[in-house]
Amino acid sequence: xxxxxxxxxxxxxxxxMSQGSYLIASIHTALDDAHFERFQRNLSDQxxxxxxxxxxIDVAALDVLDSFGSRTLRDLGQVARLRGAETVVVGIxxxxxxxxxxxxxxxxxxxxxxxxxxxxxxxxxxxxxxxGSRQHTD
Amino acid sequence: xxxxxxxxxxxPDEARDRHDGLLPELVAHLRTNRTHLxxxxxxxxxxxxxxxxxxxxxxxTEATAIYDNYVEVLETGSTDALQHYAQDxxxxxxxxxxxxxxxxxxxxxxxxxxxxxxxxxYREDFTLLNRVLDAxxxxxxxxxxxVAVSFVQERERVIRDQQDAIRELSTPVLQVRERLLxxxxxxxxxxxxxxxxxxQLLKGIRAHRAKVVEIDITGVPDVNEDVANSLVQTVDAxxxxxxxxxxxxxxxxxxxxxxTIGVDLSKMDTVGDLQEGIExxxxxxxxxxVRIDDVRS
Numbered sequence: 001x002x003x004x005x006x007x008x009x010x011x012x013x014x015x016x017m018s019q020g021s022y023l024i025a026s027i028h029t030a031l032d033d034a035h036f037e038r039f040q041r042n043l044s045d046q047x048x049x050x051x052x053x054x055x056x057i058d059v060a061a062l063d064v065l066d067s068f069g070s071r072t073l074r075d076l077g078q079v080a081r082l083r084g085a086e087t088v089v090v091g092i093x094x095x096x097x098x099x100x101x102x103x104x105x106x107x108x109x110x111x112x113x114x115x116x117x118x119x120x121x122x123x124x125x126x127x128x129x130x131x132g133s134r135q136h137t138d
Numbered sequence: 139x140x141x142x143x144x145x146x147x148x149x150p151d152e153a154r155d156r157h158d159g160l161l162p163e164l165v166a167h168l169r170t171n172r173t174h175l176x177x178x179x180x181x182x183x184x185x186x187x188x189x190x191x192x193x194x195x196x197x198x199t200e201a202t203a204i205y206d207n208y209v210e211v212l213e214t215g216s217t218d219a220l221q222h223y224a225q226d227x228x229x230x231x232x233x234x235x236x237x238x239x240x241x242x243x244x245x246x247x248x249x250x251x252x253x254x255x256x257x258x259x260y261r262e263d264f265t266l267l268n269r270v271l272d273a274x275x276x277x278x279x280x281x282x283x284x285v286a287v288s289f290v291q292e293r294e295r296v297i298r299d300q301q302d303a304i305r306e307l308s309t310p311v312l313q314v315r316e317r318l319l320x321x322x323x324x325x326x327x328x329x330x331x332x333x334x335x336x337x338q339l340l341k342g343i344r345a346h347r348a349k350v351v352e353i354d355i356t357g358v359p360d361v362n363e364d365v366a367n368s369l370v371q372t373v374d375a376x377x378x379x380x381x382x383x384x385x386x387x388x389x390x391x392x393x394x395x396x397x398t399i400g401v402d403l404s405k406m407d408t409v410g411d412l413q414e415g416i417e418x419x420x421x422x423x424x425x426x427x428v429r430i431d432d433v434r435s
Contacts, residue, residue, distance in 0.1 A: 090380070094379065
Protein backbone atom coordinates (compact mmCIF):
# COMPACT_ATOMS: atom_id res chain seq x y z
CA UNK A 1 0.00 0.00 0.00
CA UNK A 2 0.91 3.60 -0.23
CA UNK A 3 4.03 4.42 1.72
CA UNK A 4 3.96 8.19 1.37
CA UNK A 5 1.72 10.28 3.56
CA UNK A 6 -1.18 11.35 1.39
CA UNK A 7 -1.51 15.10 1.70
CA UNK A 8 -5.29 14.92 1.35
CA UNK A 9 -7.58 12.67 3.32
CA UNK A 10 -10.36 10.45 1.96
CA UNK A 11 -10.46 6.90 0.68
CA UNK A 12 -7.78 5.81 -1.73
CA UNK A 13 -8.96 5.19 -5.23
CA UNK A 14 -5.61 3.92 -6.36
CA UNK A 15 -3.48 1.32 -4.68
CA UNK A 16 0.25 1.31 -5.31
CA MET A 17 2.10 -1.91 -4.61
CA SER A 18 5.74 -2.63 -4.95
CA GLN A 19 6.95 -5.78 -6.68
CA GLY A 20 10.70 -6.15 -6.95
CA SER A 21 11.97 -3.07 -8.69
CA TYR A 22 8.55 -2.29 -10.14
CA LEU A 23 5.55 -0.44 -8.83
CA ILE A 24 2.07 -1.67 -9.65
CA ALA A 25 -0.69 0.91 -9.43
CA SER A 26 -4.29 -0.23 -9.74
CA ILE A 27 -6.91 2.41 -10.44
CA HIS A 28 -10.13 1.18 -8.85
CA THR A 29 -12.58 3.76 -10.03
CA ALA A 30 -12.78 6.89 -12.14
CA LEU A 31 -10.49 9.66 -10.90
CA ASP A 32 -11.10 13.38 -10.91
CA ASP A 33 -8.44 16.10 -11.11
CA ALA A 34 -7.59 16.13 -7.41
CA HIS A 35 -7.32 12.37 -7.23
CA PHE A 36 -5.11 12.22 -10.26
CA GLU A 37 -2.84 14.90 -8.85
CA ARG A 38 -2.54 13.05 -5.57
CA PHE A 39 -1.91 9.78 -7.37
CA GLN A 40 0.79 11.37 -9.51
CA ARG A 41 2.54 12.81 -6.47
CA ASN A 42 2.33 9.53 -4.56
CA LEU A 43 3.69 7.58 -7.45
CA SER A 44 6.51 9.99 -8.13
CA ASP A 45 7.51 9.92 -4.46
CA GLN A 46 7.45 6.15 -4.31
CA UNK A 47 9.54 5.76 -7.45
CA UNK A 48 12.26 7.61 -5.59
CA UNK A 49 11.80 5.80 -2.31
CA UNK A 50 11.63 2.31 -3.78
CA UNK A 51 14.17 3.09 -6.49
CA UNK A 52 11.66 1.66 -8.96
CA UNK A 53 12.72 0.94 -12.53
CA UNK A 54 9.28 0.45 -13.89
CA UNK A 55 5.66 1.35 -13.23
CA UNK A 56 2.58 -0.57 -14.24
CA ILE A 57 -0.74 1.25 -14.20
CA ASP A 58 -3.69 -1.11 -14.30
CA VAL A 59 -6.82 0.50 -15.73
CA ALA A 60 -8.88 -2.69 -16.12
CA ALA A 61 -11.51 -1.39 -13.72
CA LEU A 62 -12.15 1.77 -15.73
CA ASP A 63 -15.10 1.78 -18.06
CA VAL A 64 -14.13 5.03 -19.72
CA LEU A 65 -10.86 6.71 -20.52
CA ASP A 66 -11.45 10.17 -21.92
CA SER A 67 -9.01 12.71 -23.25
CA PHE A 68 -8.44 14.18 -19.78
CA GLY A 69 -7.70 10.77 -18.28
CA SER A 70 -5.36 9.76 -21.05
CA ARG A 71 -3.49 13.08 -20.95
CA THR A 72 -3.01 12.59 -17.23
CA LEU A 73 -1.68 9.08 -17.83
CA ARG A 74 0.73 10.47 -20.41
CA ASP A 75 1.90 13.13 -17.97
CA LEU A 76 2.30 10.48 -15.34
CA GLY A 77 4.45 8.45 -17.71
CA GLN A 78 6.64 11.45 -18.41
CA VAL A 79 7.04 12.27 -14.74
CA ALA A 80 7.97 8.64 -14.05
CA ARG A 81 10.49 8.67 -16.87
CA LEU A 82 12.15 11.79 -15.44
CA ARG A 83 12.39 9.90 -12.17
CA GLY A 84 14.01 6.98 -13.97
CA ALA A 85 11.13 4.54 -14.46
CA GLU A 86 9.35 3.33 -17.59
CA THR A 87 5.55 3.20 -17.49
CA VAL A 88 3.27 0.56 -18.96
CA VAL A 89 -0.51 0.95 -18.95
CA VAL A 90 -2.26 -2.43 -18.83
CA GLY A 91 -5.80 -3.75 -18.90
CA ILE A 92 -7.41 -1.42 -21.43
CA UNK A 93 -10.73 -3.06 -22.31
CA UNK A 94 -11.65 -3.65 -25.98
CA UNK A 95 -14.57 -1.21 -25.84
CA UNK A 96 -12.38 1.48 -24.35
CA UNK A 97 -9.61 0.92 -26.87
CA UNK A 98 -12.15 1.23 -29.64
CA UNK A 99 -13.68 4.40 -28.22
CA UNK A 100 -10.25 5.94 -27.71
CA UNK A 101 -9.17 5.52 -31.32
CA UNK A 102 -12.58 6.73 -32.53
CA UNK A 103 -12.03 9.97 -30.64
CA UNK A 104 -8.39 10.18 -31.64
CA UNK A 105 -7.08 9.68 -28.12
CA UNK A 106 -3.79 7.89 -27.68
CA UNK A 107 -1.33 7.21 -24.91
CA UNK A 108 1.90 7.70 -26.80
CA UNK A 109 4.71 7.69 -25.90
CA UNK A 110 3.91 5.43 -22.96
CA UNK A 111 3.76 1.69 -23.45
CA UNK A 112 0.63 -0.43 -23.28
CA UNK A 113 0.24 -4.15 -22.66
CA UNK A 114 -2.62 -6.60 -22.41
CA UNK A 115 -2.49 -7.36 -18.69
CA UNK A 116 -0.26 -7.36 -15.63
CA UNK A 117 1.70 -10.40 -16.73
CA UNK A 118 2.41 -8.91 -20.13
CA UNK A 119 3.25 -5.57 -18.58
CA UNK A 120 5.84 -7.16 -16.29
CA UNK A 121 7.34 -9.07 -19.21
CA UNK A 122 7.54 -5.85 -21.22
CA UNK A 123 9.30 -4.02 -18.37
CA UNK A 124 11.75 -6.92 -18.11
CA UNK A 125 12.54 -6.63 -21.80
CA UNK A 126 12.89 -2.86 -21.64
CA UNK A 127 15.20 -3.22 -18.64
CA UNK A 128 17.34 -5.72 -20.47
CA UNK A 129 17.64 -4.00 -23.82
CA UNK A 130 17.26 -0.29 -23.22
CA UNK A 131 18.80 2.34 -21.00
CA GLY A 132 22.42 1.51 -21.89
CA SER A 133 24.42 1.84 -18.73
CA ARG A 134 21.55 1.06 -16.38
CA GLN A 135 22.10 -2.26 -14.76
CA HIS A 136 18.92 -4.12 -14.15
CA THR A 137 18.80 -7.00 -11.78
CA ASP A 138 15.80 -9.28 -11.40
CA UNK B 139 -72.83 1.90 -72.60
CA UNK B 140 -73.76 3.97 -75.62
CA UNK B 141 -71.81 7.19 -75.69
CA UNK B 142 -74.18 10.11 -75.33
CA UNK B 143 -71.64 12.75 -76.23
CA UNK B 144 -73.45 15.39 -74.21
CA UNK B 145 -70.31 16.81 -72.57
CA UNK B 146 -72.21 18.10 -69.57
CA UNK B 147 -70.14 18.99 -66.51
CA UNK B 148 -70.19 16.12 -64.06
CA UNK B 149 -69.88 15.82 -60.30
CA PRO B 150 -67.28 13.42 -58.95
CA ASP B 151 -69.83 10.73 -58.02
CA GLU B 152 -71.44 10.89 -61.34
CA ALA B 153 -68.05 10.78 -62.97
CA ARG B 154 -67.14 7.60 -61.18
CA ASP B 155 -70.43 6.01 -62.18
CA ARG B 156 -69.70 6.83 -65.75
CA HIS B 157 -66.19 5.47 -65.48
CA ASP B 158 -67.57 2.27 -64.07
CA GLY B 159 -69.65 2.07 -67.12
CA LEU B 160 -66.75 2.83 -69.41
CA LEU B 161 -64.17 0.47 -68.01
CA PRO B 162 -65.87 -2.77 -69.12
CA GLU B 163 -66.07 -1.31 -72.61
CA LEU B 164 -62.43 -0.46 -72.43
CA VAL B 165 -61.53 -3.92 -71.22
CA ALA B 166 -63.57 -5.49 -73.99
CA HIS B 167 -61.68 -3.36 -76.49
CA LEU B 168 -58.32 -4.43 -75.08
CA ARG B 169 -59.37 -8.09 -75.13
CA THR B 170 -60.56 -7.94 -78.73
CA ASN B 171 -57.35 -6.34 -79.91
CA ARG B 172 -55.10 -8.38 -77.66
CA THR B 173 -52.98 -9.97 -80.37
CA HIS B 174 -52.49 -6.78 -82.32
CA LEU B 175 -51.71 -4.57 -79.32
CA UNK B 176 -49.40 -7.09 -77.77
CA UNK B 177 -47.40 -7.35 -80.97
CA UNK B 178 -47.21 -3.61 -81.23
CA UNK B 179 -45.95 -3.46 -77.67
CA UNK B 180 -43.39 -6.23 -78.18
CA UNK B 181 -41.99 -4.55 -81.25
CA UNK B 182 -41.68 -1.27 -79.39
CA UNK B 183 -39.84 -3.03 -76.59
CA UNK B 184 -37.43 -4.48 -79.13
CA UNK B 185 -37.05 -1.11 -80.91
CA UNK B 186 -36.18 0.57 -77.63
CA UNK B 187 -33.59 -2.16 -77.01
CA UNK B 188 -35.04 -2.89 -73.62
CA UNK B 189 -34.68 -6.27 -71.95
CA UNK B 190 -31.60 -7.12 -73.99
CA UNK B 191 -30.74 -9.68 -71.32
CA UNK B 192 -33.74 -11.78 -72.37
CA UNK B 193 -34.54 -13.69 -75.57
CA UNK B 194 -37.36 -12.56 -77.84
CA UNK B 195 -39.51 -15.53 -76.87
CA UNK B 196 -39.09 -14.79 -73.21
CA UNK B 197 -39.96 -11.16 -73.75
CA UNK B 198 -43.09 -12.22 -75.63
CA THR B 199 -44.16 -14.64 -72.88
CA GLU B 200 -43.65 -12.10 -70.15
CA ALA B 201 -45.31 -9.42 -72.26
CA THR B 202 -48.38 -11.62 -72.67
CA ALA B 203 -48.58 -12.26 -68.96
CA ILE B 204 -48.18 -8.59 -68.14
CA TYR B 205 -50.76 -7.63 -70.75
CA ASP B 206 -53.34 -10.07 -69.36
CA ASN B 207 -52.66 -9.02 -65.81
CA TYR B 208 -52.88 -5.41 -66.83
CA VAL B 209 -56.28 -5.87 -68.45
CA GLU B 210 -57.43 -7.81 -65.42
CA VAL B 211 -56.48 -4.98 -63.10
CA LEU B 212 -58.42 -2.56 -65.28
CA GLU B 213 -61.40 -4.89 -65.18
CA THR B 214 -61.52 -5.87 -61.52
CA GLY B 215 -59.70 -2.96 -59.92
CA SER B 216 -57.82 -5.50 -57.79
CA THR B 217 -54.06 -5.34 -58.08
CA ASP B 218 -53.35 -8.47 -56.06
CA ALA B 219 -52.68 -10.76 -59.01
CA LEU B 220 -50.51 -8.20 -60.80
CA GLN B 221 -48.60 -7.42 -57.66
CA HIS B 222 -47.94 -11.09 -57.12
CA TYR B 223 -46.85 -11.48 -60.70
CA ALA B 224 -44.61 -8.39 -60.58
CA GLN B 225 -42.93 -9.69 -57.46
CA ASP B 226 -42.41 -13.08 -59.03
CA UNK B 227 -41.14 -11.50 -62.25
CA UNK B 228 -38.69 -9.30 -60.37
CA UNK B 229 -37.36 -12.30 -58.46
CA UNK B 230 -36.80 -14.09 -61.74
CA UNK B 231 -35.28 -11.35 -63.86
CA UNK B 232 -33.34 -9.14 -61.44
CA UNK B 233 -30.64 -11.81 -61.00
CA UNK B 234 -30.29 -11.79 -64.80
CA UNK B 235 -29.26 -8.17 -64.79
CA UNK B 236 -32.52 -6.54 -65.87
CA UNK B 237 -32.66 -2.96 -64.61
CA UNK B 238 -35.64 -1.53 -62.77
CA UNK B 239 -35.48 1.33 -65.23
CA UNK B 240 -36.10 -1.10 -68.13
CA UNK B 241 -39.09 -2.61 -66.43
CA UNK B 242 -40.63 0.78 -65.70
CA UNK B 243 -40.04 1.82 -69.29
CA UNK B 244 -41.75 -1.33 -70.50
CA UNK B 245 -44.82 -0.75 -68.41
CA UNK B 246 -44.92 2.87 -69.56
CA UNK B 247 -44.66 1.66 -73.16
CA UNK B 248 -47.65 -0.58 -72.64
CA UNK B 249 -49.54 2.32 -71.11
CA UNK B 250 -48.66 4.36 -74.18
CA UNK B 251 -49.58 1.66 -76.69
CA UNK B 252 -52.96 1.18 -75.08
CA UNK B 253 -53.59 4.90 -74.81
CA UNK B 254 -52.86 5.32 -78.53
CA UNK B 255 -55.25 2.59 -79.40
CA UNK B 256 -57.90 4.35 -77.34
CA UNK B 257 -57.17 7.61 -79.18
CA UNK B 258 -57.65 5.80 -82.42
CA UNK B 259 -60.88 4.18 -81.37
CA TYR B 260 -62.53 7.27 -79.92
CA ARG B 261 -61.03 10.00 -82.07
CA GLU B 262 -64.41 10.77 -83.60
CA ASP B 263 -65.84 11.72 -80.24
CA PHE B 264 -63.54 13.96 -78.30
CA THR B 265 -65.73 14.21 -75.20
CA LEU B 266 -66.06 10.50 -74.91
CA LEU B 267 -62.33 10.11 -75.42
CA ASN B 268 -61.74 12.44 -72.51
CA ARG B 269 -63.94 10.38 -70.27
CA VAL B 270 -62.35 7.15 -71.39
CA LEU B 271 -58.94 8.59 -70.58
CA ASP B 272 -60.23 9.78 -67.20
CA ALA B 273 -61.12 6.20 -66.45
CA UNK B 274 -58.02 4.70 -67.97
CA UNK B 275 -55.22 6.93 -66.76
CA UNK B 276 -55.57 6.64 -62.99
CA UNK B 277 -55.73 2.87 -63.28
CA UNK B 278 -52.77 2.78 -65.65
CA UNK B 279 -50.73 5.06 -63.41
CA UNK B 280 -51.50 2.93 -60.43
CA UNK B 281 -50.30 -0.15 -62.29
CA UNK B 282 -47.06 1.49 -63.45
CA UNK B 283 -46.44 2.76 -59.97
CA UNK B 284 -47.08 -0.61 -58.40
CA VAL B 285 -44.82 -2.52 -60.77
CA ALA B 286 -42.01 -0.03 -60.19
CA VAL B 287 -42.43 -0.21 -56.45
CA SER B 288 -42.41 -3.99 -56.36
CA PHE B 289 -39.22 -4.03 -58.41
CA VAL B 290 -37.53 -1.57 -56.13
CA GLN B 291 -38.69 -3.53 -53.13
CA GLU B 292 -37.33 -6.75 -54.56
CA ARG B 293 -34.04 -5.06 -55.27
CA GLU B 294 -33.87 -3.72 -51.75
CA ARG B 295 -34.68 -7.15 -50.38
CA VAL B 296 -31.83 -8.65 -52.41
CA ILE B 297 -29.47 -5.95 -51.14
CA ARG B 298 -30.53 -6.55 -47.54
CA ASP B 299 -30.05 -10.29 -47.91
CA GLN B 300 -26.61 -9.75 -49.36
CA GLN B 301 -25.64 -7.35 -46.61
CA ASP B 302 -26.74 -9.88 -44.03
CA ALA B 303 -24.77 -12.58 -45.78
CA ILE B 304 -21.66 -10.41 -45.88
CA ARG B 305 -22.05 -9.54 -42.24
CA GLU B 306 -22.36 -13.17 -41.32
CA LEU B 307 -19.39 -14.40 -43.22
CA SER B 308 -17.67 -11.20 -42.43
CA THR B 309 -14.29 -11.72 -40.93
CA PRO B 310 -12.97 -14.64 -38.96
CA VAL B 311 -10.34 -13.99 -36.34
CA LEU B 312 -8.11 -17.04 -36.53
CA GLN B 313 -5.38 -18.20 -34.25
CA VAL B 314 -2.48 -19.74 -36.18
CA ARG B 315 0.14 -19.92 -33.47
CA GLU B 316 0.07 -19.33 -29.79
CA ARG B 317 -0.58 -15.59 -29.39
CA LEU B 318 -0.72 -14.95 -33.14
CA LEU B 319 -4.02 -14.06 -34.80
CA UNK B 320 -4.75 -13.73 -38.49
CA UNK B 321 -7.53 -11.61 -39.95
CA UNK B 322 -8.06 -12.24 -43.65
CA UNK B 323 -10.23 -9.42 -44.97
CA UNK B 324 -12.09 -10.16 -48.17
CA UNK B 325 -14.38 -7.73 -49.95
CA UNK B 326 -15.24 -4.11 -49.54
CA UNK B 327 -14.41 -2.58 -46.21
CA UNK B 328 -17.08 0.01 -45.43
CA UNK B 329 -17.56 1.84 -42.19
CA UNK B 330 -19.93 -0.56 -40.36
CA UNK B 331 -17.80 -3.47 -41.41
CA UNK B 332 -14.55 -1.83 -40.34
CA UNK B 333 -16.14 -1.10 -37.01
CA UNK B 334 -17.37 -4.66 -36.53
CA UNK B 335 -14.01 -6.01 -37.59
CA UNK B 336 -12.14 -3.87 -35.07
CA UNK B 337 -14.50 -4.91 -32.28
CA GLN B 338 -14.07 -8.59 -33.14
CA LEU B 339 -10.34 -8.23 -33.32
CA LEU B 340 -10.06 -6.48 -29.95
CA LYS B 341 -12.20 -9.13 -28.30
CA GLY B 342 -10.09 -11.78 -30.01
CA ILE B 343 -6.92 -10.19 -28.70
CA ARG B 344 -8.22 -10.40 -25.16
CA ALA B 345 -9.63 -13.91 -25.55
CA HIS B 346 -6.48 -15.39 -27.12
CA ARG B 347 -4.07 -13.09 -25.28
CA ALA B 348 -2.61 -12.27 -28.66
CA LYS B 349 0.62 -10.36 -29.00
CA VAL B 350 0.78 -10.17 -32.75
CA VAL B 351 -2.05 -9.72 -35.22
CA GLU B 352 -1.69 -10.09 -38.94
CA ILE B 353 -4.28 -8.33 -41.09
CA ASP B 354 -4.25 -9.57 -44.66
CA ILE B 355 -5.91 -7.24 -47.14
CA THR B 356 -5.13 -9.15 -50.34
CA GLY B 357 -8.88 -9.57 -50.84
CA VAL B 358 -9.78 -5.92 -50.43
CA PRO B 359 -10.38 -4.52 -53.91
CA ASP B 360 -10.04 -0.86 -53.15
CA VAL B 361 -8.38 1.00 -50.34
CA ASN B 362 -9.48 4.60 -50.14
CA GLU B 363 -8.82 7.19 -47.48
CA ASP B 364 -11.62 6.00 -45.20
CA VAL B 365 -10.50 2.40 -45.33
CA ALA B 366 -6.90 3.40 -44.68
CA ASN B 367 -7.93 5.52 -41.73
CA SER B 368 -10.01 2.76 -40.24
CA LEU B 369 -7.03 0.43 -40.62
CA VAL B 370 -4.88 2.97 -38.77
CA GLN B 371 -7.50 3.07 -36.01
CA THR B 372 -7.58 -0.72 -35.80
CA VAL B 373 -3.80 -0.77 -35.47
CA ASP B 374 -3.84 1.92 -32.77
CA ALA B 375 -6.58 0.17 -30.79
CA UNK B 376 -4.71 -3.13 -30.96
CA UNK B 377 -1.61 -1.39 -29.73
CA UNK B 378 -3.51 -0.03 -26.76
CA UNK B 379 -4.27 -3.63 -25.89
CA UNK B 380 -0.65 -4.56 -26.22
CA UNK B 381 -0.75 -6.33 -29.58
CA UNK B 382 1.33 -5.28 -32.55
CA UNK B 383 -0.21 -5.44 -36.00
CA UNK B 384 1.33 -6.51 -39.28
CA UNK B 385 -0.48 -5.53 -42.46
CA UNK B 386 0.04 -7.84 -45.41
CA UNK B 387 -1.16 -8.01 -48.99
CA UNK B 388 -0.86 -4.37 -49.98
CA UNK B 389 -0.73 -4.48 -53.75
CA UNK B 390 1.47 -2.03 -55.61
CA UNK B 391 -1.60 -0.15 -56.92
CA UNK B 392 -2.95 0.25 -53.42
CA UNK B 393 0.43 1.31 -52.09
CA UNK B 394 0.63 3.97 -54.79
CA UNK B 395 -2.91 5.15 -54.08
CA UNK B 396 -2.15 5.49 -50.40
CA UNK B 397 0.96 7.53 -51.08
CA THR B 398 -0.94 9.71 -53.55
CA ILE B 399 -3.81 10.48 -51.18
CA GLY B 400 -1.30 11.08 -48.41
CA VAL B 401 -2.45 8.64 -45.76
CA ASP B 402 0.17 8.29 -43.09
CA LEU B 403 0.92 4.61 -42.70
CA SER B 404 4.36 5.13 -41.23
CA LYS B 405 3.25 3.71 -37.90
CA MET B 406 2.13 0.54 -39.58
CA ASP B 407 4.22 -2.52 -39.96
CA THR B 408 3.63 -3.72 -43.50
CA VAL B 409 5.11 -6.69 -45.28
CA GLY B 410 4.53 -8.08 -48.75
CA ASP B 411 2.37 -11.15 -48.44
CA LEU B 412 0.74 -13.47 -45.94
CA GLN B 413 3.71 -15.82 -45.80
CA GLU B 414 6.21 -13.09 -45.05
CA GLY B 415 3.78 -11.76 -42.48
CA ILE B 416 3.64 -15.07 -40.69
CA GLU B 417 7.43 -15.32 -40.77
CA UNK B 418 7.74 -11.82 -39.35
CA UNK B 419 5.17 -12.63 -36.65
CA UNK B 420 7.01 -15.81 -35.73
CA UNK B 421 10.19 -13.82 -35.39
CA UNK B 422 8.46 -11.33 -33.09
CA UNK B 423 7.05 -14.17 -31.00
CA UNK B 424 10.31 -16.08 -30.91
CA UNK B 425 9.23 -19.07 -32.97
CA UNK B 426 11.48 -20.72 -35.49
CA UNK B 427 10.13 -23.08 -38.08
CA VAL B 428 12.60 -25.71 -39.27
CA ARG B 429 12.15 -28.13 -42.11
CA ILE B 430 12.77 -31.75 -41.19
CA ASP B 431 14.86 -33.10 -44.03
CA ASP B 432 14.25 -36.80 -43.56
CA VAL B 433 10.47 -36.55 -43.88
CA ARG B 434 10.49 -37.67 -47.49
CA SER B 435 12.90 -40.57 -47.10
